[in-house]
Structure formats: structure tokens, C-alpha cells
Amino acid sequence: MATAARAPRGGTDAVAAPDLGAGRTPRPRRSPDGCDFAAVRADFGLPAEFPTAALGEVEQNVAQPVFEADRVDATELPLVTVDPVGAKDLDQAVLLGRRGTGFRVQYAIADVAAFVRPGGALDAEVRRRGQTLYLPDGNVPLHPTLLSEGAASLLPDQVRPAVLWTIDLDSDGVATSVLVRRAWVRSAAQLDYEAVQRSLRAGVAHPAIELLPVVGRLRREQAVRRGAIELGLPEQQVESDGAGGWRVALRPRLVVEEWNAEISLLTGMCAAEMMLDAGVGILRTVPDPEPPTVAALRRSAARLGVDWPEDLPPAEALAGLDPVRPEALAVHVAATRLLRGAGYTSFDSGPPSKSRHAGIGAAYAHVTAPLRRLVDRYGAEVCLAVSSGSPVPEWVREALPALPSAMGSSDRVATQVERACLAQAQAWSLAGEVGSVFPATVLRTGSGDGEVFIAEPPVIARCAGDDLTEGQRIRVRLTRADPHRREVTFTTA
Template sequence: MRTIVDRDCLLGHGLALIRQQFQLPGDFPADVLTEAKAVARRPIGEHADATQVDFVTLDPAQSRDLDQAFAIEPAGSDLLLHYAIADVGWFVAPGSALDREAWVRGTSYYLPDGKVPLYPPILCEGAVSLLPDGERAAVVFTVRVDPAGEAKLDGVKRARIRSRAKLAYETVREDELPAGFAELTDRVEAAELARGAARVEPPEQEVVQDNGHFQLQLRPQSWAERKNAALSLATNLAVADALLQAKTGLFRTMGKPQDWAVKRLRHTARALGLDWPKPESLEQLERRLDPERPADAAIMLAIRRASPAAGYEPYREGAKPWHAAVAATYAHATAPLRRLADRYVVEAALAVANGQPVADPGVFERLPDVMQKADALSGQIAHAVIDLAEAVVLTGREGSTFDAVVTDVDERGARIQSCSPAIVARIKTDGLKPGDALRVRLDSADAERRTVQFSIAS
């Protein structure tokens, strides 16, 4: 969810309760704010001069916590991606008040009415962010992308950069992007297809109000968002390979949906009127989904919910960490303003690329628990927000009937998915089995408790 029109304050009140329920932190402690103010003035030193490189950023228009800037240049048949990452490690010292608070938070938490940042805004939206208002400290990854789309880390260095433009997903034109952008992203996407990757990027759910009624809508990613993600993917893959070869690091892992989850998805597809032949695998289905089509968008959201939670694993001798969605060994390095672990992965990659020892390799043993707890909390918040949105959307429609299908049955009853709007709920079993189509009546919608209740319509 990104935008909300909430004239009756149902969502606003519900979001305040979510913040209270999950005990999300408010303001930063005084010592953290004092330290942030001091380090925000730290001069950029020990950084090479890369201000002559034409870096740009590409993010949502309203974003100010800009982790990444990029430039592209040809190198024979290869393309060089210069990917500048905000140098959080230059400002946040291990053991400092900022560092201790970041270990408590783990990540930034995003709600429709605002975020709970990992670092104080004076840093994440100011001195450390790669805004186009002056020189900024960055760690620049040079990633070589060959004609087949394979990415390799050519070098990493600390550098002073100056972004030339803050481009926005919503308004960017192709002619504003660096030469080679389209070719590079096409190569990365072709390599994904060749690996058998099946990254699902479902549309975001948005709640809007029209003539006093709330509507739950799906907003697909723009072409600029999809293409921009390829740059981060190529960099993270190259970093993961370099760290794996150096026998150190922290890796992002994820398994495939289990067989029972795929069966549930087939029932969901049926409810949405999608043609999914039995011989076709889930990966094959994913590749032909179009987020611009409402039914496709709904099944993409269902696939995301059905996929196992991603995790973090430190390097282990003889093990090859794997991320099923990207079909490769993968790491997170490109969002240190928003994720604690990325700062340490960036520092490790910098050391490895320059033949230096990793300062604290033991940190990768401690990070998984912190990051997985933060991820779990993010997931709980996201589910609570969606539950709230669904309840608000259905408020006032009690007694209405909807077409639905049973997606699975367990000891808690039957899980159903209504076809329009695309809402998931539970209902008493009453002999139902997966795949059953039925007509359900909305008995109640409680935005305060974030619950909806359906029964079988007579």
C-alpha cells in the first residue's frame, strides 16, 4: 500500500493501533540524535574523486533516502555498471550510539502513513543520502555485465560522487537515462530467464476513496521500477559470488513453494478465471503473467504469499547458499540506509575486492537472528495493514454477496478467496474441499479489529 485517501480516518486510526500493537519505535534516543547531528558534518575523506562520472538516481518521486546511484559505460562487448551505494559505514562507527540503535531496529519499517527509519532523517534523508545537491560519500561497485547478462565484480572503492539528477519512476523518460541502460537491463533479464529464475514482483495494494466508499486497487510496478531492479540484482549477484569465493559474507536465501502451496495456487487461479494447464509449472506461469491485468496481478500476490520466507545465512564451508527466486547465490548489499546487514556486506565486499581482511567476519554469525526478526516483524506489519485495508474496503457492504473459491482446508476451516475484490478470508468448513466455487455473504467487517467474516450464502 502506498497512497491512502482516508477522509473518515478509519485507516488513520487503524494504522496508529498497528504502530502501538507492534511497539514500533518513535523518535530516536537523545544520544543517537546528538551523534547523528555530529557525524552528519563529517568531511568526506579517504575517498577517490569520481565527481566527473555522470551518476543519476532513480526512485519514487517522494523518496529522499537514496541508497543507489548509477552510471554505465561500454567496455568492448561488455557493459560496465558503476553502482554507487551510500557509504553508511563512513558515518556509522561500530559500537557507536547510531550502531547500537540500528541493531535494535534491524531495518526501516514502512506503513502507508510514513516509515520508521533505521537511521535518523538527518543522515538517511540528508548527509548520507545520494541526493543531487552536492558531493556525497559512496562505495562504488564496478560490475561487468557480458553479452549473456552474467555479472562479475570488477572493483570496489570508496569515492566522492555527485549525482546529476534525481529521476522518478513516475515521470522518467527513456532519453533521460544513461546510454546503455536498456541494453544492460535486457541482458540481466535474459540471464534470469536462462537461469530459470522466477522473481515475482506483484503490484502494490492501494486503498482509495471514491464518493465516500473505499476501494482496494492494485498498482503494478512501472517499467522504470522493473528495469531499475535489474541493476540492483546484477550488483547483488556479483557481490555474492565475490564473497562466496572469499569464503565469507552473509547471503540471502529462499526456497521454492511447497507442493501443497502450489495446489492452493491452482485453486486460486481457477477462482480468478486464469488458464493454468496442468503440465505447466509455476515458474512457467509466472513468466507469462502481466501485472496490468487484474486477475494476473491477484495471482502474483497469491504467489508471493505462498512462497517461503526468505532468510539470511552466513558463509559455511562446503555449503552453497541458494535463492530460488533468482536461481543463484545472492546477497543484499544495495540498501544500507534501510537494512542493517547491507552495511556489513558492503564493507566486506570492499575489503575482499581490495585484498584486505574483513574487519569483523564474526558479525555474519550474529546478523541472521537480528535480520530475520526484523523481517518477521515487517511481514506481520504488512499483513496487519492488508487486513486493515480489506476490512475498511468492506465496511458498509455487510450483507453483500461475492463469488469465491476454496483454496485450501485445514483444522481452522476453509480458506477462501473472493474474486472481486481479491480478498482472502476463512469460513467454516461445512464439507468444503479445495477448488469448490461458492457464493459467500459478508456478515461483518470490523476495521477496529481488522477482521472480516463471511458465511455461505443461502
């Protein structure tokens, strides 16, 4: 499961990993020494280097960025970045403040368009890649690191070109005005999630994010009111074991990450509204679930003994469940069927007929991660034009029709690569344990088999069996762990 775990309501600490496999004594499991993910890279044909012409353009463009005369000087704003430890491709810097009874969000986004010339060799390569791919042994970046980890990254104490969003909120956290400008900014500090979590708990947070808990909670309350469908699933990840090998782990997500994500979601929703009003842009869309799909989820919840009042919509029902409980986790897994059909919708002659993102409960556009995702560069240009009353650049309009297909393709590759890396690490972790028995929780059922989760190591895999029930705690026997085929299978014990 490569989706994020959900924070407990009102908490300030990490989300607990589901206790779904108690009873088996944990012992270290890791891949053989010297293993890497070269086979995954080869299987998917992932590029190792950038073309020489693209690298040459980067050096030239870094020396001569564009739009310099169009920028306001916002270097006095004490913005900060908040990212995972060790991150170098810093897309976003934030400053939160009071404004009357409401709030003001200053959100600086790396201005990649200052360095990527439309129609050049770098632009062609970036459009071919679509997004940064994250593998345990190193990323396949969207842009050369000279750009993504250097000249365009919002590194601390460096003056950088940015797209600066100024969003005013009322006392309930609802956006009341939006301004988008090109600016020069200087990040005051590079913070990481764990350090921010500790500082907030100790009451000594950086002044730029002191209001993050307040604004974050307000925005999460708004999400439930909008009907946002959020899934509380544990996040598997592959991590180094510190000795040359790899292991699978469950990564608890800090509530500060969710609050920080709300700022990005807020910006994306404001961007979508600007695009819809202007009749031009590109949205990230997920259709609302059909009534029969919701009814099927209700039946699954009832079978699991989960109370779901008839008048409670899915967003509120899921928000009230603690996925640490096995039956609640099974409901969240079953709820993935509510969010099918994700894609991108571009338009240039009025708003499209379908513009909603069911997972967010509103129209939404990607504009906050241009160093890592192609579409954000184009979305930012649309919003800059709309905010200033200027025409949308022709190079943006010309690219819009092809972007949904390009992003859809890169999304599929990213998902497949992530799953392959997890499957590889799972097979490595269990390769010597065929025949062993594990406690497990049933996540999904099918005809003659299903999907189970074991807690140690945290593995999700297919399980053969005719009498599986969602949410059921069972014991399973490992029947296959093949690192070459990246396969792990169990059967009921």
C-alpha cells in the first residue's frame, strides 16, 4: 500500500502502525548484501543520464534565467521549507500569518519556467520524462540536478526566482482572495517534518509556521465538509538497513505532514478555480463514485461490523474510522474503489463538463511541485496570466492538449516502478522463510484468493484460500518468495 497513513484526530504525534500481526517474534529481515534495483530500472527502461544537449541548455539557462524584470522583491518574507530529512529538490516555501480574524498564506513555488525554454532540448526531455521517479537506491529526476537541487531549488539563504501565491483566509480557513506573482524570495530556513513536529510540541516552532496547526486543522475540517474522500492506509516503503541491504518498513506519517499538505491542497484548489473562471487550464480529476459503488462499500462495512449510519456520507464515515483497527483498515482498503478513474483534463474554450476531484471534494490543479512534476509548470503559467489579466502564453496553450496523455503515462510508470521496488524488497525479505507461518489480516477477497497484510515484515501479498473474510485475522503460510520474479504468495495455514 503506497498511500499515506492518516493522523489520529487532534493528535500531534506520528500515526501508529496497525497492530495486525501480533504474536510472532520479530527478527531482522533484509536483502542480500550488494543488491540494488538495477533490474527494475532496466525492466522499465528508465533513463540513466540526460542528453548532452539538454545538459548544455541547463548551464546556459542557469546563467541567464528569464522573467527577471517581471519579479517583485519578496526576499524580506521569512519563508521556510518543510520537507523530509535530506531533501534537496525544494519546491515550496511557506509563511503563515494572522490577518484580522483570519489568516494570510504566503506560498512560494520554485519557478522552473525561468530555466526551461519552451521548445528546447531540455524541454523535450522533461516532457518525455513527465515526473521524478523515486527508487530506494536513487531517483530518476525530472530535471538535471544542477537545476532541481541547485539553481531552481528553494535552498536556505539563497535568492531564488519563485511563483509567489498570497492567499487570504477567513476565520474558518476558507479562501477569500488570491494573488499570484513572480517574485524573488529567500528561504530563511530548511526544516524537516520530524524537527517541526518536535518544535510544535515544545512550543518553540519557527515563527513562519507557528500557525500551521491552526490553519491545518481548519483546512482538514473544510475537507470533511467538502466531502473529500481520504483513505487511512499504512504506507509501505523500502529503506536501507545501513549494512548494504534493503528492508520493507511501515512509515508512520506525522500529523505535521498532513497540515503542511493542506497548504499545497489549498493552493491547488485556488489554482483550479482560477482556471475554471478563465476557461483555460489543466485539472487533476477523479470522478465521484457511483451510488452502487458506495452501496457496495456500505455492505462491506456491515459485514465487518463497522457502524455506518445511513445519513452519513463516505467522507465523514471514513474520517471517523481509526485504521489501526483491522476491520477499519479493511474498510479503508475497500474504499479505494471510490477513487477510480483518476486523470487529467485540459481545456481551452471554457470549463470542462467534469472538473471535480472526489478525493479532495473540489476542483483541483497541480501547481506546487514543478521540480518533480511536468504539469505544474504549465498550471503555474496559466494562473500567473489570469492573476495579472494577461493572455495565457501560446506555448502553454499549445501544450495543453497533449499533457493529459503525457502525465497519465508517467503516472502509470511511477506506480509500476514503486510497486516493483516494493515487490522486490518483499521477496528479498522473505526469501529464506518459505514454509513459515505468519499472523495476518485479510484486506481483500476474491474468488479462491485474496490479499493479506502481515506486520513483520510489513508485507502485502496474495493469499490462496476459499474462506477468506475482509478484516479477518488468520494465520498464513508463505508458499513463494521469488526475488527474480518479485513474487510473494501465501496460503491459509
